[in-house]
Amino acid sequence: MKPQDFDEREAADSMRAAASRLGVPLELVKHCKRQGCPAFRGSRVYLRPLVEMIANQETEADTTLFPVPTGPEASSETVEDFRDLLRVAIQCGFLQVSEILEILLAQIINRLDYAFLSAISTRPKCEAKVFDKLTRAIHEGFGLALMLLDVDATDKYLRRSAATLERARKKFVQSRSIRRACK
Numbered sequence: 001m002k003p004q005d006f007d008e009r010e011a012a013d014s015m016r017a018a019a020s021r022l023g024v025p026l027e028l029v030k031h032c033k034r035q036g037c038p039a040f041r042g043s044r045v046y047l048r049p050l051v052e053m054i055a056n057q058e059t060e061a062d063t064t065l066f067p068v069p070t071g072p073e074a075s076s077e078t079v080e081d082f083r084d085l086l087r088v089a090i091q092c093g094f095l096q097v098s099e100i101l102e103i104l105l106a107q108i109i110n111r112l113d114y115a116f117l118s119a120i121s122t123r124p125k126c127e128a129k130v131f132d133k134l135t136r137a138i139h140e141g142f143g144l145a146l147m148l149l150d151v152d153a154t155d156k157y158l159r160r161s162a163a164t165l166e167r168a169r170k171k172f173v174q175s176r177s178i179r180r181a182c183k
Helices: 015-022 026-034 047-055 076-091 097-111 114-120 124-149 151-182
Strands: 044-046
Touching (some): 015 026, 015 044, 097 124
């Protein structure tokens, strides 16, 4: 589907409905939301901006092509088989170092939430500075590691990770503003 196929006001009532309507995995829609896609307003999912984000391949690094069982339905054997599959993919070069670092970066960003930064700093204005210092150190460290392991992928990784960190920073600052307004 193309963004032009959808009117600006065309929306779905849920992420599941949007995924079904577009014929994409639900995980892809959830990933777009985590990346700050403007399609998500209130409980509605506006289809045109979502299709634009997917069409621009801004989601390619984290797209899950098959469902991975999690939670109670995941047996220990399934999890171990999946880990073995990942090890083989890494060893064979199917999963590049830059992709691994992007996955780690996404996990780090998810951990850098308000509660964590509040524990570090009791002064609200310092939280953004702490966030910036932490993410900058991680960004530069991962960039250096990638330079040593796969120099050809370094520039692309640094551009993508800088964009990811900037989106995370905007969400962090916005959530801080909302929290302060609610107090």
